[in-house]
Amino acid sequence: MNPLNLFALNAQFASLWVDTQTVMTLRILGMAGLMPHASGENSRMVKEKGPAMAQAYKSATKAAMAGGRPDQIMTAAMAPVSKKVRANRKRLTK
Numbered sequence: 001m002n003p004l005n006l007f008a009l010n011a012q013f014a015s016l017w018v019d020t021q022t023v024m025t026l027r028i029l030g031m032a033g034l035m036p037h038a039s040g041e042n043s044r045m046v047k048e049k050g051p052a053m054a055q056a057y058k059s060a061t062k063a064a065m066a067g068g069r070p071d072q073i074m075t076a077a078m079a080p081v082s083k084k085v086r087a088n089r090k091r092l093t094k
Helices: 003-031 041-047 049-065 070-092
Strands: none
Touching: 003 041, 003 070, 041 049, 049 070
């Protein structure tokens, strides 16, 4: 594996981590009444987890079955989750 691939994977992890912490903070502030909070946000928070994880599993399995390197498999697994978290961050920060 090329060291740059590992660096890119770490950057993706860091980006996902920051976005996840931001979304969690915004949702907690909304539940506490310290920020505007959409009425269906709590149920949306729970309902979106299953499909995102299923898509991550599907993408990782597909990459593994195609003979992907570990970094390619992890990137494939993170892509659907990162997309969902990024969309949540953008929606919650409007």
